[in-house]
Amino acid sequence: MTSIAKPPVRHPALEPNALGLTRRDYEGAMSTLCAGCGHDSVTAALVQTCHELDVEPHRVAKLSGIGCSSKTTAYFLKEAHGFNSVHGRMPAVATGVSAANRELAIVGVSGDGDSLSIGLGQLCHAIRRNVRMLYVLENNGVYGLTKGQFSASADVGSKAKKGEANRQKPIDPVLLALTLGATFVARSFSGDKTQLVPILKAGLRHQGFAFIDVISPCVTFNDHEGSTKSYASTRERHRELAPVDFIPLRREIQASYDPGGAMTVPMHDGSLVRFRKLAEDYDPTDRDAAYAHVKRHQEQGEVVTGLLYLEDDADDMHALNQTVAAPLYDLPYEQLCPGSAALTELMREFE
Amino acid sequence: MRGARVARLFPESPSSNGRHDDGGRVNDFAFKVGTVNGTGSASANSLLLQSIFRMGIPVCGKNVFPSNIQGLPTWYEIRVSRDGWTARTPDFDLIVAMNPATHERDIAEVRSGGWLLHDSSWPLDAALLRDDVTFIGIPLGRMCVEAFSGGRERTLMKNIAYAGALAALLDIDLEVVKESIRAEFAKKPKLIDSNFRALHLGYDYAREHFACPLPIRLERMDATRGHVLLDGNTAAALGCLYAGATVGAWYPITPATSLMDAFGRFCARYRVDAETGERRYCIVQAEDELAAAGVVIGAGWAGARAFTPTAGPGISLMGEFIGLAYYTEIPAVFFDVQRTGPSTGMPTRTQQGDLLSVAYASHGDTKHVALFPSDPGECFRFAVEAFDLAERFQTPVFVVSDLDIGMNDWMIPALTWDDAYRPDRGEVVTAEQLAAMQRFSRYLDVDGDGVAARSLPGVHPRGAYFTRGSGHDKHAAYTEDADAYREVVDRLALKLATAAKAVPAPEIREREGAEMGIIALGGCHGAVLEAVERLAGEGIALDYMRIRAFPFDAPVEDFLRAHDRVFVVEQNRDGQLRSLLQLETGIAGDRLLSLRDYGGVPLSARAVVEGVMAQLAEVAA
Numbered sequence: 001m002t003s004i005a006k007p008p009v010r011h012p013a014l015e016p017n018a019l020g021l022t023r024r025d026y027e028g029a030m031s032t033l034c035a036g037c038g039h040d041s042v043t044a045a046l047v048q049t050c051h052e053l054d055v056e057p058h059r060v061a062k063l064s065g066i067g068c069s070s071k072t073t074a075y076f077l078k079e080a081h082g083f084n085s086v087h088g089r090m091p092a093v094a095t096g097v098s099a100a101n102r103e104l105a106i107v108g109v110s111g112d113g114d115s116l117s118i119g120l121g122q123l124c125h126a127i128r129r130n131v132r133m134l135y136v137l138e139n140n141g142v143y144g145l146t147k148g149q150f151s152a153s154a155d156v157g158s159k160a161k162k163g164e165a166n167r168q169k170p171i172d173p174v175l176l177a178l179t180l181g182a183t184f185v186a187r188s189f190s191g192d193k194t195q196l197v198p199i200l201k202a203g204l205r206h207q208g209f210a211f212i213d214v215i216s217p218c219v220t221f222n223d224h225e226g227s228t229k230s231y232a233s234t235r236e237r238h239r240e241l242a243p244v245d246f247i248p249l250r251r252e253i254q255a256s257y258d259p260g261g262a263m264t265v266p267m268h269d270g271s272l273v274r275f276r277k278l279a280e281d282y283d284p285t286d287r288d289a290a291y292a293h294v295k296r297h298q299e300q301g302e303v304v305t306g307l308l309y310l311e312d313d314a315d316d317m318h319a320l321n322q323t324v325a326a327p328l329y330d331l332p333y334e335q336l337c338p339g340s341a342a343l344t345e346l347m348r349e350f351e
Numbered sequence: 352m353r354g355a356r357v358a359r360l361f362p363e364s365p366s367s368n369g370r371h372d373d374g375g376r377v378n379d380f381a382f383k384v385g386t387v388n389g390t391g392s393a394s395a396n397s398l399l400l401q402s403i404f405r406m407g408i409p410v411c412g413k414n415v416f417p418s419n420i421q422g423l424p425t426w427y428e429i430r431v432s433r434d435g436w437t438a439r440t441p442d443f444d445l446i447v448a449m450n451p452a453t454h455e456r457d458i459a460e461v462r463s464g465g466w467l468l469h470d471s472s473w474p475l476d477a478a479l480l481r482d483d484v485t486f487i488g489i490p491l492g493r494m495c496v497e498a499f500s501g502g503r504e505r506t507l508m509k510n511i512a513y514a515g516a517l518a519a520l521l522d523i524d525l526e527v528v529k530e531s532i533r534a535e536f537a538k539k540p541k542l543i544d545s546n547f548r549a550l551h552l553g554y555d556y557a558r559e560h561f562a563c564p565l566p567i568r569l570e571r572m573d574a575t576r577g578h579v580l581l582d583g584n585t586a587a588a589l590g591c592l593y594a595g596a597t598v599g600a601w602y603p604i605t606p607a608t609s610l611m612d613a614f615g616r617f618c619a620r621y622r623v624d625a626e627t628g629e630r631r632y633c634i635v636q637a638e639d640e641l642a643a644a645g646v647v648i649g650a651g652w653a654g655a656r657a658f659t660p661t662a663g664p665g666i667s668l669m670g671e672f673i674g675l676a677y678y679t680e681i682p683a684v685f686f687d688v689q690r691t692g693p694s695t696g697m698p699t700r701t702q703q704g705d706l707l708s709v710a711y712a713s714h715g716d717t718k719h720v721a722l723f724p725s726d727p728g729e730c731f732r733f734a735v736e737a738f739d740l741a742e743r744f745q746t747p748v749f750v751v752s753d754l755d756i757g758m759n760d761w762m763i764p765a766l767t768w769d770d771a772y773r774p775d776r777g778e779v780v781t782a783e784q785l786a787a788m789q790r791f792s793r794y795l796d797v798d799g800d801g802v803a804a805r806s807l808p809g810v811h812p813r814g815a816y817f818t819r820g821s822g823h824d825k826h827a828a829y830t831e832d833a834d835a836y837r838e839v840v841d842r843l844a845l846k847l848a849t850a851a852k853a854v855p856a857p858e859i860r861e862r863e864g865a866e867m868g869i870i871a872l873g874g875c876h877g878a879v880l881e882a883v884e885r886l887a888g889e890g891i892a893l894d895y896m897r898i899r900a901f902p903f904d905a906p907v908e909d910f911l912r913a914h915d916r917v918f919v920v921e922q923n924r925d926g927q928l929r930s931l932l933q934l935e936t937g938i939a940g941d942r943l944l945s946l947r948d949y950g951g952v953p954l955s956a957r958a959v960v961e962g963v964m965a966q967l968a969e970v971a972a
């Protein structure tokens with residue numbers, strides 16, 4: 001990532017959103033990732049998401065760990081506060097940010113090494129706490145930044161660039177999230193913006209931990225024949241669960257969907273996700289069915305994408321903690337300090 | 352350095368007259384109770400401590416307990432000191448030996464001429480008897496079996512019964528003891544009754560069968576007025592509350608756990624909206640110490656006062672995050688309640704083994720502000736100070752106490768609070784200031800003190816910047832440029848130098864004619880203070896400096912330079928404080944005489960006196 005700013009000229013064709021901001025305003029620093037890296041497509045989808053959702057950039061905290069994927073936070077929303085923390089530990093930092101200021105929209109970006117190896121514990125516990133944030137896992141089955149070691153999501157038989165095959169079973173982040181009780185679980189593909197953007201939108205608006213596993217091929221270390229997370233392989237195998245669209249209440253509801261095959265899922269904040277089933281009986285509110293579905297297709301060598309599971313009325317960390325509505329960082333000191341009289345009184349209990 | 356900053360925070364120690372007049376010793380002796388962990392002796396022991404305190408007599412209690420829940424030996428040591436000495440003493444006049452497994456050791460430890468109280472329901476091993484010790488056998492077990500039903504009650508009441516016997520033997524005011532019991536069980540009157548009965552079992556038996564009181568005895572005084580019995584972790588928790596900390600994250604670890612427990616209790620009491628039940632705080636029990644540190648750093652970044660209590664193993668795990676907070680300049684408060692290391696060490700024993708690892712925690716060039724409270728009163732004040740320093744200097748700040756300070760009850764002046772206090776939030780740019788700026792540069796030092804202003808997320812678009820633990824320049828942009836990198840880390844060094852002037856100054860006590868010095872910090876203070884007094888009685892005059900913070904400022908170095916020989920007293924094997932002094936001041940090592948005590952029990956004045964004497968003899972030889 002460089003600090004070379006792009007020229008602030010406004011292209012006349014760029015459409016401003018409700019805040020008068022164009023997509024350009026949602027971009028960040030120049031990417032220094034390899035040309036064609038899946039992560040850059042995710043960045044573009046995040047830019048589009050925030051632009052179309054009229055997100056105020058400075059009300060967003062974007063956090064990441066370490067890895068190529070974790071650099072993503074530098075490449076969008078230059079007017080948001082960014083935090084590139086340490087390897088695998090972004091969820092804890094995000095938890096602290098959320099605890100201090102519940103009014104910020106929190107976007108976490110991580111990699112499969114970051115999330116499933118060194119940071120597996122933190123991911124699990126952020127899910128358990130239902131920290132209100134959008135968590136994007138850019139999954140390429142490989143350690144990009146340290147040049148090509150297998151990550152914990154590498155499939156059995158997947159070959160590293162130098163040829164050796166992975167023999168250990170992968171951790172499937174989506175199955176993991178479902179098992180741990182995540183309240184929003186989705187999977188998508190970096191090359192499929194039409195599906196990814198609505199999912200990101202829904203995730204950003206979700207009132208809890210929104211987990212999105214994005215298959216995001218590494219062109220440098222994991223896009224060769226033999227890799228199961230290459231572009232070619234993913235395109236071939238990925239099975240769209242359902243076309244998804246996110247419809248915020250402030251916008252007109254699009255009617256271009258076939259009403260017969262569609263399902264509308266209301267989000268906690270009032271916005272709606274429209275969800276069209278491929279299989280007649282797919283129900284995104286049934287955790288066990290979601291698990292079974294992913295598992296079944298996985299056994300057939302297929303990647304299921306779409307919004308897999310949604311629970312929109314679960315308590316998030318603040319509800320569980322009964323935290324006041326105002327952000328803690330900003331509470332007046334008078335509301336925090338009991339004062340000298342209380343201390344004097346308290347001291348009597350220790351006499 | 353004569354006449355340099357001299358802080359006198361503690362009352363001048365009165366003379367030690369009254370010790371060892373053979374007609375008996377009043378309010379000046381030590382005893383301990385040996386029991387089995389998990390038998391409920393803690394409440395009887397604290398009842399004793401509290402009753403003596405409430406008789407107006409200075410007293411301190413030290414719990415020497417095992418790292419398990421049930422079954423292993425545990426001791427409670429009580430020192431009564433009319434002179435107000437707070438250090439542990441290993442010279443026991445009386446031992447209550449309730450644990451057969453430690454009879455041999457307990458009997459051996461009574462001072463010659465002292466007393467041993469045992470449960471005579473079972474015979475003592477005759478081989479252990481000593482001629483120079485008076486054995487007081489009271490059938491505590493048998494009496495309690497007769498008086499109470501149910502195994503648990505009988506066990507519990509045996510403790511109250513020995514407390515009753517001690518009340519008779521030491522002349523503890525029975526009414527004061529009863530008042531404490533009444534207060535303790537105000538809501539359970541039934542328990543008051545059984546406690547009173549147990550108390551009298553021991554009391555009456557002792558009165559009937561032995562000449563009470565013993566020559567070591569108590570007499571009402573008026574020396575505890577305005578004081579409280581408080582442990583350091585509770586005091587530190589109050590400091591967090593009063594400082595306005597709102598986010599606490601932690602992972603349970605002895606001996607730091609009670610700090611967060613207390614914070615939670617105080618918050619539940621003072622920070623919950625009575626009508627809505629809403630909380631003005633958030634406590635996160637993290638999955639490990641790494642996460643706890645991460646939560647604190649995230650919360651500090653977003654503008655909340657946040658802290659984590661931990662111990663050595665936690666500090667080790669937090670290392671990477673500590674370096675991140677240092678380099679990215681995020682306020683965070685860490686309480687390190689030290690315990691015995693290395694590794695798991697002896698988790699329920701005390702030590703000062705983390706001095707070096709805290710001062711330089713994390714990889715790369717790092718240096719941290721650390722405060723060293725020496726009693727619960729300072730745990731409270733330094734906790735507040737830690738938050739102010741952390742925000743003012745935007746850096747991690749450590750409050751380094753230890754198990755002895757943190758978990759034992761100390762007699763200290765009641766805590767007070769100045770309502771005029773307002774948190775020092777440091778340089779935080781407001782939305783208005785940002786709106787008026789051309790460009791906000793996160794790491795730009797405008798006034799030359801090494802501190803740059805920070806902005807908080809969500810406040811204003813112009814305040815946005817990218818926080819990164821990787822190389823960055825003064826605008827917070829990524830860099831691998833040598834000069835830009837150096838500019839930032841040099842400023843960090845300057846910032847720490849500025850902080851050194853803002854941290855609590857050392858407390859220096861000079862003594863007429865002293866040519867040598869003695870240095871200590873933290874929990875060693877009480878013992879060193881007492882030792883210095885005793886050494887003066889032996890004709891050895893020492894100037895004493897108690898270090899209260901790191902990094903060291905000029906007065907610390909001045910003190911070292913003003914004395915040819917300085918004893919450095921500390922509780923670790925390798926002389927970490929001595930190393931730190933040498934590293935940071937460049938003072939010649941041969942001037943620093945190291946006195947180390949690291950077996951895990953609180954330091955005694957005797958150990959210091961003997962250590963000084965031995966070294967002086969060596970130097971002389």
Ligand SMILES: Cc1ncc(C[n+]2csc(CCOP(=O)(O)OP(=O)(O)O)c2C)c(N)n1
Nearest residue numbers: 067068069087111112113114142143144145
């Ligand atoms: C404590 C620690 N150990 C190791 C590293 C080295 N490291 C940097 S990135 C990385 C792997 C990143 O992999 P992933 O999260 O999958 O992201 P990708 O680069 O593939 O996008 C590793 C091991 C580190 N930064 N910190």
Ligand code: SF4
Nearest residue numbers: 034037068144218219
């Ligand atoms: S190494 Fe792989 S993951 Fe990293 S930037 Fe290049 S393509 Fe992307």
